[in-house]
Amino acid sequence: MKVLLRNPRREVELRGPISVTKLLSRLDLNRESVLVIRDATLVPGDAMLADTDAVEIRPVISGGAQ
Amino acid sequence: MKCRVCRGPAVIDIRRHNANFCGEHFVRYCRQQVERAISDHKMLAEGDSVLVAVSGGKDSLAVWEILVDLGYEADGLYVGLGIGEYSDVSLDHVRRFATERSLTLTEIDLVERYGYDIPTAAAKTRRVPCSTCGISKRHVFDQATVEGGYDCLVTGHNLDDEVAVLYGNVMRWQVEYLGRQRPVLPAGRGFPRKVKPLVKLSERETAAYCVLQGIDYMVEECPMAAGNKHLGYKDALNELERQSPGTKANFYAGFLKQVVHLFEHDDESIDSALGHCSRCGAPAGGEICAFCHLVERAGSARSESEGGEQPVSVAAGPVPVTFSGTQAQR
Numbered sequence: 001m002k003v004l005l006r007n008p009r010r011e012v013e014l015r016g017p018i019s020v021t022k023l024l025s026r027l028d029l030n031r032e033s034v035l036v037i038r039d040a041t042l043v044p045g046d047a048m049l050a051d052t053d054a055v056e057i058r059p060v061i062s063g064g065a066q
Numbered sequence: 067m068k069c070r071v072c073r074g075p076a077v078i079d080i081r082r083h084n085a086n087f088c089g090e091h092f093v094r095y096c097r098q099q100v101e102r103a104i105s106d107h108k109m110l111a112e113g114d115s116v117l118v119a120v121s122g123g124k125d126s127l128a129v130w131e132i133l134v135d136l137g138y139e140a141d142g143l144y145v146g147l148g149i150g151e152y153s154d155v156s157l158d159h160v161r162r163f164a165t166e167r168s169l170t171l172t173e174i175d176l177v178e179r180y181g182y183d184i185p186t187a188a189a190k191t192r193r194v195p196c197s198t199c200g201i202s203k204r205h206v207f208d209q210a211t212v213e214g215g216y217d218c219l220v221t222g223h224n225l226d227d228e229v230a231v232l233y234g235n236v237m238r239w240q241v242e243y244l245g246r247q248r249p250v251l252p253a254g255r256g257f258p259r260k261v262k263p264l265v266k267l268s269e270r271e272t273a274a275y276c277v278l279q280g281i282d283y284m285v286e287e288c289p290m291a292a293g294n295k296h297l298g299y300k301d302a303l304n305e306l307e308r309q310s311p312g313t314k315a316n317f318y319a320g321f322l323k324q325v326v327h328l329f330e331h332d333d334e335s336i337d338s339a340l341g342h343c344s345r346c347g348a349p350a351g352g353e354i355c356a357f358c359h360l361v362e363r364a365g366s367a368r369s370e371s372e373g374g375e376q377p378v379s380v381a382a383g384p385v386p387v388t389f390s391g392t393q394a395q396r
Contacts, residue, residue: 006285006286007286007287009286030301030304030305030308031308032268032270032304032307032308033270033300033301033304034270035270035273035274035277037277040277040280041077041089041277041278042077042078042089042274042277042278043077044067044076044077044078044079044086045067045079046067058273058277058285059285059287060124060269060270060272060273061226061269061297061300061301061304062123062124062125062269062287062288062291063227063230063291063294063296063297063300
């Protein structure tokens with residue numbers, strides 16, 4: 001499975017099938033800080049990702065001083 | 067996971083509400099949260115014309131779209147910060163968004179209008195870039211809101227933004243700022259009314275809203291924000307949220323309900339001590355405001371390096387320029 005990560009933009013290959021929750025855990029990412037996107041839509045935590053999938057893990061934290 | 071509303075397949079879980087939503091009902095949930103924030107805090111009245119501060123990021127584009135969808139007359143203002151490719155791409159996102167929806171967008175470029183960009187100004191003034199950026203944007207947004215005759219300025223500050231600022235102010239006991247950390251700041255002393263309709267939505271939710279609505283926002287973080295302390299606060303708070311969903315919302319809601327009024331006198335004492343900038347008329351703690359200081363220092367430094375161009379005056383304009391800087395921040 002191809003996994004696109006951002007900030008900095010990079011791509012990693014991981015073996016599927018795997019659940020979204022486990023994928024985030026494996027990458028040591030906090031589920032509160034990211035969205036997982038497949039085919040331009042959101043993928044919930046309990047969804048299974050196949051070995052052939054391409055997903056984006058998009059960080060949602062942004063901003064400087066107010 | 068199933069949608070709490072229709073029992074169809076869910077695409078997102080909101081753990082603090084113990085709820086899952088399909089795409090359609092998540093979008094509806096987001097709009098309802100904005101409507102509720104507007105209603106609970108009396109942010110806007112029917113028929114208000116508002117100016118939305120837009121950056122090209124998820125929050126400002128989401129709030130712009132939702133307000134238009136709710137029937138408000140909402141124009142956008144983009145401030146060009148001169149941060150290289152990041153600013154160029156951000157502007158592309160904003161222009162595309164406005165064009166696709168036939169919305170009115172005003173652009174003000176710091177270099178063209180005031181003769182400096184954020185990286186240069188930060189270096190010349192030895193301020194952190196986010197501070198320089200904040201002073202600049204607040205001044206330009208405030209001024210445009212007043213001069214444009216808008217009823218208020220809308221910003222895309224979300225729940226995470228407010229919680230991170232609150233956390234930082236509490237950790238450092240900056241009580242003078244606690245009294246003014248409200249979702250609505252009334253007009254007065256040269257400031258326009260300011261409202262934050264996204265305070266009931268986390269930034270994960272505003273990002274999800276954009277994905278589901280097909281809003282093509284700027285995903286990359288500002289290169290100058292790396293290491294910013296608020297990003298560190300957000301990481302820490304999200305770890306607490308992961309362990310105990312609802313922590314952030316409870317912290318903020320409890321502050322508004324039980325605490326903020328205790329610090330109002332600190333806020334009022336700051337306001338009563340404010341004078342007016344001798345150059346632009348904006349509220350200021352000293353003779354000139356921080357924005358005029360910034361223009362003077364960054365502009366003069368630039369003019370020296372570029373052969374004598376004079377610093378740009380900010381005093382022009384029929385309406386007193388509003389300001390929020392170090393002492394007058396809001």
